Amino acid sequence: xxxxxxxxxxxxxxxxxxxxxxxxxxxxxxxxxxxxxxxxxxxxxxxxxxxxxxxxxxxxxxxxxxxxxxxxxxxxxxxxxxxxxxxxxxxxxxxxxxxxxxxxxxxxxxxxxxxxxxxxxxxxxxxxxxxxxxxxxxxxxxxxxxxxxxxxxxxxxxxxxxxxxxxxxxxxxxxxxxxxxxxxxxxxxxxxxxxxxxxxxxxxxxxxxxxxxxxxxxxxxxxxxxxxxxxxxxxxxxxxxxxxxxxxxxxxxxxxxxxxxxxxxxxxxxxxxxxxxxxxxxxxxxxxxx
Numbered sequence: 001x002x003x004x005x006x007x008x009x010x011x012x013x014x015x016x017x018x019x020x021x022x023x024x025x026x027x028x029x030x031x032x033x034x035x036x037x038x039x040x041x042x043x044x045x046x047x048x049x050x051x052x053x054x055x056x057x058x059x060x061x062x063x064x065x066x067x068x069x070x071x072x073x074x075x076x077x078x079x080x081x082x083x084x085x086x087x088x089x090x091x092x093x094x095x096x097x098x099x100x101x102x103x104x105x106x107x108x109x110x111x112x113x114x115x116x117x118x119x120x121x122x123x124x125x126x127x128x129x130x131x132x133x134x135x136x137x138x139x140x141x142x143x144x145x146x147x148x149x150x151x152x153x154x155x156x157x158x159x160x161x162x163x164x165x166x167x168x169x170x171x172x173x174x175x176x177x178x179x180x181x182x183x184x185x186x187x188x189x190x191x192x193x194x195x196x197x198x199x200x201x202x203x204x205x206x207x208x209x210x211x212x213x214x215x216x217x218x219x220x221x222x223x224x225x226x227x228x229x230x231x232x233x234x235x236x237x238x239x240x241x242x243x244x245x246x247x248x249x250x251x252x253x254x255x256x257x258x259x260x261x262x263x264x265x266x267x268x269x270x271x272x273x274x275x276x277x278x279x280x281x282x283x284x285x286x287x288x289x290x
Contacts, residue, residue, distance in 0.1 A: 008032060008230075010254040012244045015235050020135070022236030024056035024084050031230050033061040034259035035091065040068030043270040047071040048123035050115060052106055052164070053133030055085035057231030058181060061258030062130055062265045063099070064091050069266055072098040074119040076133065079103040084232075098122070106133055107155040112163035120171050128269045129168045131161045131180040131203070136196035138238045150195050157199035158206070165210060165221075174218025179268045180207050184227030184284050200225075204280055211278030220277035222268045227284050230255040251286030 054075025
């Protein structure tokens with residue numbers, strides 16, 4: 001039995017500062033994405049999934065878990081993240097599954113449609129959509145947030161979610177699932193993450209509406225609310241002093257690792273979750289989510 005407090009590295013962290021979007025390969029300590037721990041049991045055999053931000057962090061952990069459960073996966077990512085994406089592709093192919101890696105910017109609706117079309121062309125179907133990619137920046141003064149940055153945050157986190165859901169639903173069959181990565185910030189917004197927190201609240205609300213709207217089509221829609229988690233988003237968007245002590249605000253005094261989210265995404269993607277829709281599942285290290 002593992003003590004959850006000691007199950008992963010605890011701050012202080014000494015990791016290089018990065019520019020967005022950041023690379024997992026440059027982090028110290030490296031995030032745990034379940035390579036040595038996740039064991040599949042056939043929960044997603046025969047399914048095809050599309051995961052945004054699948055190159056690293058939570059997206060990589062989910063992609064690996066899905067592959068070990070029997071799914072083929074398309075991952076989307078930014079061109080700057082190519083090295084991380086290719087590592088993820090190799091991990092999935094090592095499991096004997098197909099991985100399609102597609103770079104591009106999900107802020108554009110045309111690219112979102114391309115992702116869905118490519119998944120259907122390569123796999124013959126699309127069973128699971130995981131809206132995971134996100135953009136954030138940290139600011140101590142509202143005046144520091146430009147209109148351009150605010151727009152980019154919403155286009156990456158909210159507009160892309162809508163674009164992808166709209167394109168995917170047109171190709172999905174009953175029994176399909178949509179999973180969006182929300183955040184503890186949807187319920188407890190961080191003062192330095194005003195734009196990001198607002199998008200996570202919007203994602204949670206939009207998912208609740210879609211769950212009701214799509215129920216008659218047999219498509220389930222849910223959210224996972226992580227926070228805080230050790231991913232490339234942290235050293236590339238937060239000041240060094242925050243990164244050094246990241247996660248100490250939780251009752252467990254450490255950030256979560258991507259591997260600690262895998263089971264939740266697998267459950268929501270699987271047929272075992274046939275009556276779970278409109279839900280938000282928090283994974284917060286003891287921080288209450290109400």
